[in-house]
Amino acid sequence: xNETVVSGxxxxxxxxxxxxxxxxxxxxxxxxxxxxxxxYPFQWNWDSAFVALGFAEFDxxxxxxxxxxxxxxxxxxxxxxxxxxxxxxDSYFPGPDVWNTGKKxxxxxxxxxxxxxxxxxxxxxxxxxxxxxxxxxxxxxKIMAWHRWFDKYRDPLRKGLVVATHPWETGxxxxxxxxxxxxxVDISGIxxxxxxxxxxxxxxxxxxxxxxxxxxxxxxxxxTQNWDHNAIATEGPFRVVDVGMTMMLIRANxxxxxxxxxxxxxxxxxEIRSWIDRAQNGINFLWDEKxxxxxxKDLISGQSSGIISSATxxxxxxxxxxxxxxxxxxxxxxxxAATTEFLMPSLSPDNPRFDAMRYWRGPVWAVVNYMVxxxxxxxxxxxxxxxxxxxxxxxxxxxxxxxxxNPETGEGTGGEDFSWTAAMWLHWxxx
Ligand code: GLC
Numbered sequence: 515x516n517e518t519v520v521s522g523x524x525x526x527x528x529x530x531x532x533x534x535x536x537x538x539x540x541x542x543x544x545x546x547x548x549x550x551x552x553x554y555p556f557q558w559n560w561d562s563a564f565v566a567l568g569f570a571e572f573d574x575x576x577x578x579x580x581x582x583x584x585x586x587x588x589x590x591x592x593x594x595x596x597x598x599x600x601x602x603x604d605s606y607f608p609g610p611d612v613w614n615t616g617k618k619x620x621x622x623x624x625x626x627x628x629x630x631x632x633x634x635x636x637x638x639x640x641x642x643x644x645x646x647x648x649x650x651x652x653x654x655x656k657i658m659a660w661h662r663w664f665d666k667y668r669d670p671l672r673k674g675l676v677v678a679t680h681p682w683e684t685g686x687x688x689x690x691x692x693x694x695x696x697x698x699v700d701i702s703g704i705x706x707x708x709x710x711x712x713x714x715x716x717x718x719x720x721x722x723x724x725x726x727x728x729x730x731x732x733x734x735x736x737x738t739q740n741w742d743h744n745a746i747a748t749e750g751p752f753r754v755v756d757v758g759m760t761m762m763l764i765r766a767n768x769x770x771x772x773x774x775x776x777x778x779x780x781x782x783x784x785e786i787r788s789w790i791d792r793a794q795n796g797i798n799f800l801w802d803e804k805x806x807x808x809x810x811k812d813l814i815s816g817q818s819s820g821i822i823s824s825a826t827x828x829x830x831x832x833x834x835x836x837x838x839x840x841x842x843x844x845x846x847x848x849x850x851a852a853t854t855e856f857l858m859p860s861l862s863p864d865n866p867r868f869d870a871m872r873y874w875r876g877p878v879w880a881v882v883n884y885m886v887x888x889x890x891x892x893x894x895x896x897x898x899x900x901x902x903x904x905x906x907x908x909x910x911x912x913x914x915x916x917x918x919x920n921p922e923t924g925e926g927t928g929g930e931d932f933s934w935t936a937a938m939w940l941h942w943x944x945x
Contacts, residue, residue, distance in 0.1 A: 534936035546583040550929035555603035559626035563633040568937025578649045585656045592659035595621035607710045623741040631766040673796025676759040686874040688721035690867040691810040691819040701727040753813040758825030761832035806842035822862040831889030859921035877918035880938040906943040
């Protein structure tokens with residue numbers, strides 16, 4: 515094509531691509547990428563997995579490197595932490611001293627949604643060079659070890675579901691699903707602390723103080739248990755089966771199975787298959803008949819959250835549920851689509867706790883949209899899948915690469931120049 519006839523739209527897209535790349539490059543602190551320089555100055559688990567997809571669009575070696583550094587923080591028992599504190603920074607609380615996990619590199623003591631396997635499979639599918647084969651063969655056993663850790667420590671019901679022991683593990687920090695379960699966490703003895711997030715960001719976009727007090731109390735509890743994950747998951751003050759982590763793990767295991775088959779890892783394939791079978795049989799534990807959807811469930815009280823969040827719609831991505839269950843959840847999705855300017859709000863807007871600017875209680879998150887849209891496409895909901903993708907792209911064009919977005923106005927919320935948002939543009943929404 516003659517360069518002089520590049521249209522305005524194409525120019526705008528080129529500009530967006532360049533800006534997205536620049537964000538990743540700027541937030542790259544040397545082998546790992548911070549989610550955002552001010553608010554989150556360390557390596558975060560699921561952020562890095564998504565960020566690797568963004569790098570894979572222009573620097574495939576750097577994509578593998580991101581995954582490698584994430585697994586450099588893995589503990590001997592397979593656990594992969596939520597945060598790796600590669601360098602010091604006082605702009606985030608709680609820092610390594612508060613966690614006190616005693617690991618090198620220093621890490622937090624909780625995990626995050628296990629999406630790495632799924633992103634690794636995407637990177638592999640993009641480039642199957644010999645170098646990539648070597649990378650995959652090195653990383654596969656590490657991911658296996660992490661998934662075995664979930665099986666061993668986080669599935670006390672033996673149903674293939676994931677118990678979260680801290681709201682931060684779910685990646686959806688202040689989602690209303692955690693309100694009731696966290697309400698009984700004792701905050702009377704917590705040490706005085708100073709939040710850093712509200713120094714960088716408007717309070718109305720961030721979790722409330724009482725949420726934060728509970729977050730801190732749960733960290734202090736883990737620390738007093740010396741991060742004994744068995745004790746924390748069987749006796750801890752917060753034990754909730756998270757519909758989001760569960761769906762993402764099922765999907766990750768399906769991606770692992772595909773890789774195991776392709777690489778001829780036969781023993782592993784048998785093991786992974788057993789996890790998938792268990793989860794497919796066990797998933798109805800999360801089905802809330804009254805609501806007609808999969809919902810998170812408190813293991814301590816036995817109560818379903820009864821909440822429709824964006825994580826509810828990860829059931830397609832996981833590929834679970836009967837025909838009737840699908841019809842019921844699609845009804846919910848269509849209802850939300852009909853009344854919401856930009857999909858997918860993190861909480862159904864008809865919920866009284868919906869708050870369009872407050873983090874996981876309303877705003878749209880690009881990474882969740884990516885997974886929900888992909889799942890919709892795979893189960894034949896092509897229109898919804900496309901709508902989610904177009905809405906995501908529109909949000910970024912309109913407001914930039916924010917951490918999240920107001921589903922009613924499209925306004926950005928949280929931090930700016932966010933790595934995983936930029937990565938989602940490069941890998942998906944911008945295409
Ligand atoms: C917040 C988000 C979490 C994310 C982290 C870094 O804690 O809730 O999902 O991993 O920020 O971006």
